[in-house]
Amino acid sequence: MRLFALARRLRARPVALEPAQSVSADIQEVALRNRGSLQLRHVDAGSCNGCELELTSMFSPVYDVERFGIRLEASPRHADGLIVTGPVTRNMAAPLRKTLDATPRPCVVVALGDCARDCGVFRSAYGVEGAVSDVVPVDIEIPGCPPDPATIIRALRSLAGT
Numbered sequence: 001m002r003l004f005a006l007a008r009r010l011r012a013r014p015v016a017l018e019p020a021q022s023v024s025a026d027i028q029e030v031a032l033r034n035r036g037s038l039q040l041r042h043v044d045a046g047s048c049n050g051c052e053l054e055l056t057s058m059f060s061p062v063y064d065v066e067r068f069g070i071r072l073e074a075s076p077r078h079a080d081g082l083i084v085t086g087p088v089t090r091n092m093a094a095p096l097r098k099t100l101d102a103t104p105r106p107c108v109v110v111a112l113g114d115c116a117r118d119c120g121v122f123r124s125a126y127g128v129e130g131a132v133s134d135v136v137p138v139d140i141e142i143p144g145c146p147p148d149p150a151t152i153i154r155a156l157r158s159l160a161g162t
């Protein structure tokens, strides 16, 4: 019974997919290449870990995002793109750029959560370099503090075309 209620909730929610610009050629190429799957390397650039809790919940039996072909990869070299959480701290700016450099092209960059989009509650903090788009090009932004798993799944499914 709970599963049906969850399915209804997932269908009813609006898609929280906010392209940072019009849908990029990279997104189209990745969707075409993958034919319905999406492998992402997660980078915590300075999050409070709230976004990670929601990200991790996607893989629980309740949401089971892997049934949609969406997985996290340990290495950027095997990934279709990056999913980045938190504002980018000064110490994480260079590692984030290097991780993107190690990701095969074409690839997508997802900014997950309000901090990743515009630094959120950490705006103007002394250790913050900027939003994710200040450091690397961003294709998709998912708003929320933090975004809930169903919202993240809907956005990633739209990206994966599943």
Ligand code: SF4
Binding pocket: 046, 047, 048, 049, 050, 051, 085, 086, 087, 113, 114, 115, 116, 120, 121, 144, 145, 146
């Ligand atoms: S968006 Fe909210 S939950 Fe996510 S890292 Fe920022 S403060 Fe934490």
